Amino acid sequence: MMLARQRMLLFTLLMCGLPLVLLTACGAASNNSKTSNKNAVTINAYDNYFDPKTINVSANQPVQVTFVNKGTNVHIVEIKGLVAETTMQPGEKKTFTITPQQRSYKLYDELYVSKGMEGAFTGTDKATSTNNTQSDNAQNAKVKSAVKTYRQYVIQQTDGLVTSTQQFNDAINAGDLNKAKALYAPTREYYERIEPIASSFGNLDPGIDAREGDVPNEQWTGFHRIEKALWVDGKTTSLKTYTDQLLKNVKDLRQNLDGIKLVPTDIIDGAVSLLSEASHTKITGEEDRYSHTDLYDLAANVEGSQVAFNSFKDYLSEKNPGLQQDIAGKFQKVQDVLKPFRTDKGFMDYATLKDGDKRAIAQSIDDAGESLSKVAVSLPKTAN
Numbered sequence: 001m002m003l004a005r006q007r008m009l010l011f012t013l014l015m016c017g018l019p020l021v022l023l024t025a026c027g028a029a030s031n032n033s034k035t036s037n038k039n040a041v042t043i044n045a046y047d048n049y050f051d052p053k054t055i056n057v058s059a060n061q062p063v064q065v066t067f068v069n070k071g072t073n074v075h076i077v078e079i080k081g082l083v084a085e086t087t088m089q090p091g092e093k094k095t096f097t098i099t100p101q102q103r104s105y106k107l108y109d110e111l112y113v114s115k116g117m118e119g120a121f122t123g124t125d126k127a128t129s130t131n132n133t134q135s136d137n138a139q140n141a142k143v144k145s146a147v148k149t150y151r152q153y154v155i156q157q158t159d160g161l162v163t164s165t166q167q168f169n170d171a172i173n174a175g176d177l178n179k180a181k182a183l184y185a186p187t188r189e190y191y192e193r194i195e196p197i198a199s200s201f202g203n204l205d206p207g208i209d210a211r212e213g214d215v216p217n218e219q220w221t222g223f224h225r226i227e228k229a230l231w232v233d234g235k236t237t238s239l240k241t242y243t244d245q246l247l248k249n250v251k252d253l254r255q256n257l258d259g260i261k262l263v264p265t266d267i268i269d270g271a272v273s274l275l276s277e278a279s280h281t282k283i284t285g286e287e288d289r290y291s292h293t294d295l296y297d298l299a300a301n302v303e304g305s306q307v308a309f310n311s312f313k314d315y316l317s318e319k320n321p322g323l324q325q326d327i328a329g330k331f332q333k334v335q336d337v338l339k340p341f342r343t344d345k346g347f348m349d350y351a352t353l354k355d356g357d358k359r360a361i362a363q364s365i366d367d368a369g370e371s372l373s374k375v376a377v378s379l380p381k382t383a384n
């Protein structure tokens, strides 16, 4: 009990960066919660910055994180690898309980990260600091090659995205509604496979993939804007602005990839966050709410995350073979659970799934993400 209180106090001090006498002004939850021995932290999202932006908490202990949108913009916040992307309307408040490992995680706003809305969420624990310089060089080489393998995959998928988007657009502009609808989900799969690193795409990510309500309506473009026209309005006309913009965005994305920095932990954390988002929010059918093609997206998210994991196979099979096997088994489980919903053309209409089906899918994806979250703690934080 004493220990917990000391930790909490230390934590509060770190959080606020203020002398002890000013603690009450800090508004930390610990002041009022005599019965709770749980750490708590509040992160305010303003237009467009976080306060605080640097957060240190005890590693390997549950901490309650509350996000408050104190701005007038919609914010999409995320702690990569810990809290999946979360859309917050002005005034909205959301709380998560998470257990950080002894490392730093990236805090950022998906919409404004390119304007500097980011920070660091760090789990610290001096008692268990490790020292393994022995085989560092061999391991670094393996990590480097993992990043290279993953980069090639992303480039290959993005090439497919550009070609497929062109065909999708052609069908729309030719007025072929059925063909356009048939191409929608397979085209999106390319994008959904590379979504683990979507946060490094800047404004292109919302430009390509924002859902209705994520951004102000007049800024809403991309796949889901077109999806609504095709399925709800049942028309292919007056979409040229959107198809042109979409093609430009995916081409820009392809071009940007050559200069993109890939940090090993970001690849794994991105996959963990994506799996969490898939199993907690995408599972409701929010992503493809007009076409009900959500299973294509979910399967592509899993596939892309599995490739991210597989890229680190050489590294992990030496560093932690048990974990390597555990994660591989969890991904296999997801594939098994998804199998009954496959059709010869792709996947069943998401609206036909029963609640139990969705729960089973969510559970298997969540399990995979949970195991995968144990990988990044030992990875170097340098970009390749």
Ligand SMILES: [Cu+2]
Residues within 6 Å of the ligand: 192, 195, 209, 287, 297
């Ligand atoms: Cu998506």
